Every structure is written in C-alpha cells, then in structure tokens.
Amino acid sequence: MKVRHGVMWAIFLALVVAVQMHLPEPVEPEMLAYRDVPDETFWTLRRHAFRFAEARAREGFAFLEGPPASASFQILCKGVPVLHVERQPPLLLIRVALGTEHRAPAIFPLQATLQWSLMPLTYLEQVLSGVQEPALQDRLLLTLAGDVPEDERCGVRR
Structure with missing residues (x-):
C-alpha cells in the first residue's frame, strides 16, 4: 500500500512540474517597500527607468x-x-x-540604481503595511519550471 502512495505522489509531482513548464511565470512579484519620497525624487526614478528602456x-x-x-x-x-x-x-x-533573473537580468542594475537613495522599511514594517514576499511555494514552482526560452528574453544579443 505504501508503494502505491509513493508512486501516486511521484506521478503527482511530475504532473506539477510538467504543468509549470507550460504555464507562464507566477504573477506574484517580489516586492520591496520604501518610505515615500518627494515628487522630485519619484520623477528622477521615473526618468532613470525611461532612459533605461x-x-x-x-x-x-x-x-x-501608469x-x-x-x-x-x-x-x-x-x-511582460x-x-x-x-x-x-x-x-x-x-x-x-x-x-x-532568467527573462531580463539587466533589470537588476536598474533596480539597484532606483533603490540606492531610498529608505527601506524593515521586514516587520512591510508586513504591518500589508506588503508581503512571495510564498515559498511560488519560488519553488518557479525554480521547477526552469528557464525562459531565449526568444522571450530581453537583453540577449543575437
């Protein structure tokens, strides 16, 4: 009986992996919260992002x-x-x-540029503000789903 349950679980996990390989990435983002900034600072961040793109x-x-x-x-x-x-x-x-990191790794230097002058909230402040990290399950499923096809990536020179 235990062997049957083990086989059933193995088949179930294989199906989850197969489905995740054909579904798009989880929509749940990795979110970081910062203290609000003055208008001038926000428009500077926007200008950096615009020039990057x-x-x-x-x-x-x-x-x-937006x-x-x-x-x-x-x-x-x-x-995307x-x-x-x-x-x-x-x-x-x-x-x-x-x-x-698979689809557009060039975003990370831009993210660092945007964040350098910001005051991040502590983990507890983020949770109390309703800003939460993606669930471990989302991260695990994304890892199992594998890489993004090359034609869907940005920053890849051909």
Whole structure:
C-alpha cells in the first residue's frame, strides 16, 4: 500500500512540474517597500527607468506609464512586466517579477540604481503595511519550471 502512495505522489509531482513548464511565470512579484519620497525624487526614478528602456528598446525593453491618476510606471520585457514602481503614500513599492533573473537580468542594475537613495522599511514594517514576499511555494514552482526560452528574453544579443 505504501508503494502505491509513493508512486501516486511521484506521478503527482511530475504532473506539477510538467504543468509549470507550460504555464507562464507566477504573477506574484517580489516586492520591496520604501518610505515615500518627494515628487522630485519619484520623477528622477521615473526618468532613470525611461532612459533605461529607451536605450534598450532594440533588446525588447519598453517603458509603460501608469494610469494618469496613479504615480506608477513599469518596465516590460517583450510585453511582460518585469519591474513595477508605484507610489502609494506613505509607501513607495518596487516590484520585480519572479523569474526576472532568467527573462531580463539587466533589470537588476536598474533596480539597484532606483533603490540606492531610498529608505527601506524593515521586514516587520512591510508586513504591518500589508506588503508581503512571495510564498515559498511560488519560488519553488518557479525554480521547477526552469528557464525562459531565449526568444522571450530581453537583453540577449543575437
């Protein structure tokens, strides 16, 4: 009986891995929260992101302005959001999609540039503000799903 259950679990795990290989990345991003910034600082962050996307447009990057009523912007990699910055006073949120290290690794230097002057919230402050990290399950499923196909990556020169 134990052998049957073991085989059933092995088949179940194989199905989960197979399904994850054909489904898109989990939508749950890795989110970091910072203390809100003055308008001038936010527009400087936006300008850095815009220049990054503009300089790398041939590599598949694009800049997307948020709705007019919100203070937000995104960087897309071949239509897939990889970085999202949003001002939600009293917070500034920077979301990096899980799997970005495979899809668009060039985002990380931009993320570091955006974050260098910001005051991060502590883990406890993030939790109390409702900003939570992706679940371990999401990270595990992404790892099992494997790499992003080369034609869906940005920054890859051919």
